[in-house]
Amino acid sequence: MSAAQPAPPRSVIARKAYWTRLLPLLAALACVTRVPSFARPLWNPDEGFLAVQARMLAHGGQLYETVVDRKPPLVPWLYQAAFALGGSGSLTPVRILAVLAQLLTAVLLASLARRRWGDTAGRTAGGLYLLVSVGLNPEDAQAATFEVFMLPCTAAAMWCADRRRWGAAGAAAACALLTKQTGGAVLVPVLWLAYRHGAPRGGVLRLVAGVTLPVLGAALVTDPAGFVFWTVTGSGAYASFTGSELHALVRALTNTVILAVACAGLIPPVVRALRLARTGAVDLWLWLASSAPAVLLGFHFFGHYYLQLIPPLALLATAALQILPRQRLTAAVLTSACCCVLFLAWGLLAPRPELTHAQRLASAVAHRTALTDRVLVWGIHPETYWLSERTPASRYLTAGLLTNFSGGRGGPEVGEKYAVQGTWPVFREEMTTHAPALVVDDSRGKPYAPERVPGLRRLLAARYEPVGEVDGAVLYARVARDQGD
Incomplete structure (x- = not known):
């Protein structure tokens, strides 16, 4: 024992x-x-x-x-x-x-x-x-x-x-x-x-x-x-x-x-x-x-x-x-x-108006694109990609990485020259290699709006046309001659 x-x-x-x-x-x-x-x-x-x-x-x-x-x-x-x-x-x-x-x-x-x-x-x-x-x-x-x-x-x-x-x-x-x-x-x-x-x-x-x-x-x-x-x-x-x-x-x-x-x-x-x-x-x-x-x-x-x-x-x-x-x-x-x-x-x-906006925008993106399409959301709300179940056209998920905009920063510190070093050449290549079927300008008057960002402004003018608007966000689709790219 x-x-x-x-x-x-x-x-x-x-x-x-x-x-x-x-x-x-x-x-x-x-x-x-x-x-x-x-x-x-x-x-x-x-x-x-x-x-x-x-x-x-x-x-x-x-x-x-x-x-x-x-x-x-x-x-x-x-x-x-x-x-x-x-x-x-x-x-x-x-x-x-x-x-x-x-x-x-x-x-x-x-x-x-x-x-x-x-x-x-x-x-x-x-x-x-x-x-x-x-x-x-x-x-x-x-x-x-x-x-x-x-x-x-x-x-x-x-x-x-x-x-x-x-x-x-x-x-x-x-x-x-x-x-x-x-x-x-x-x-x-x-x-x-x-x-x-x-x-x-x-x-x-x-x-x-x-x-x-x-x-x-x-x-x-x-x-x-x-x-x-x-x-x-x-x-x-x-x-x-x-x-x-x-x-x-x-x-x-x-x-x-x-x-x-x-x-x-x-x-x-x-x-x-x-x-x-x-x-x-x-x-x-x-x-x-x-x-x-x-x-x-x-x-x-x-x-x-x-x-x-x-x-x-x-x-x-x-x-x-x-x-x-x-x-x-x-x-x-x-x-x-x-x-x-x-x-x-x-x-x-408490209400969450920005979430409501992102949901409405994501619904419009999903409606205008196929599941396999790439999309570019030019803004600071990357959740639009997730809510719409669409693939980002760029590795840069917010405009902040390409303009230095973040949390209300404005004035002289926002623009292409303040972007993270080396991002714009990569971004331009992405827009050529995997051109998005839809571009969403979600700047809504912020300092990174296309009129203040020449690189994006030229891209939209040359290859896209406005097709809709959601709560101030403008949707751009590729023009017909570019759809074979």
Whole structure:
């Protein structure tokens, strides 16, 4: 008769019981806070861009060659994988992955907080993060785009560094970097933790290897020169304040105020704690401070940039609440919950006129073309390709890549000479080799309208004629003599 197995330590039993109770609650909260994301076919042009990229990759496209964007490769690959499993006609598979990404972020933050400040802090950090995670314009907070999938990677990097798992911390930081460039900011607090914990030389080497090897691998799997150009060196004109100063400042102020409202339950305890005592969370302050450039980068101040601030804010608020009276915790949670309800209502009830326009335009495109026809949509709404199920005639899915227009940038910084370097020769070749059956001018008076872009104006004048209009967007079909090309 074999000896009886020893009972697991009491700490193991307590840990298992803790997570058995907390995980279902966080999962339910993650699902509730993402309900609006399933209420629309898509939320913003980034989702449309990624959906079109995924279809192009599935049909043999090569990232950074025939499928291009200024972003790293992980999210396009994620969309491609989701479409392979669930079909490309809906973003539901990607939306489910976004729920899981938010849940994973909350769990990692809860684990970090519990390790430092106890069981209650773990529940507080996970819950506060999910409640505040929807605290932006719904098109920024509910979209399944880069920041949502970057945040669990940054949280994982901090989680691993807190446990002195340096190689894993580097790999998680690399995943954040390969999701969006600004994800690499998490290396600042990770390096601080390595210094504070006195990481041995071997640990530092593992950290460096964990960061560099995945990035080098991604470059080699795609196109090394194209990878470097599109993700690092080719966006100089985009990262400029000139030409959109007032618009950018208004957007910065607006999104800052919106996030401040969402964080109404977090900010007071942090401010009060700073007046009373130090929280002893230097790495968390570094995490927040290093995430700030993500908001500043490019001087566009898009709302989804602000998402990177929320995990360190949630942890800092949790740290502050540990030294404040119990009623402060209750007030913080209730305030955050009320704000969350307001943002969920906004997401469910607010009209989305640009989506309606894209749907009407896509319907017209589908009506005037065959499924095998190539189409050029000259605008900043690539979702028209996805909604109409038509193949783009160019690898440049928005006019922004060919004119530097983005997010309201106007004036002297928009035009052919401000395009991403080398794009116009390639674009002209594409228009000759795979001439689109239909060109859609969706500029609607924006600074990149054909009358201000000679290359496109000449193309339309020589080979196309207007055949219709949808909400101000003009449709051009190839003239009869060109149909044999």
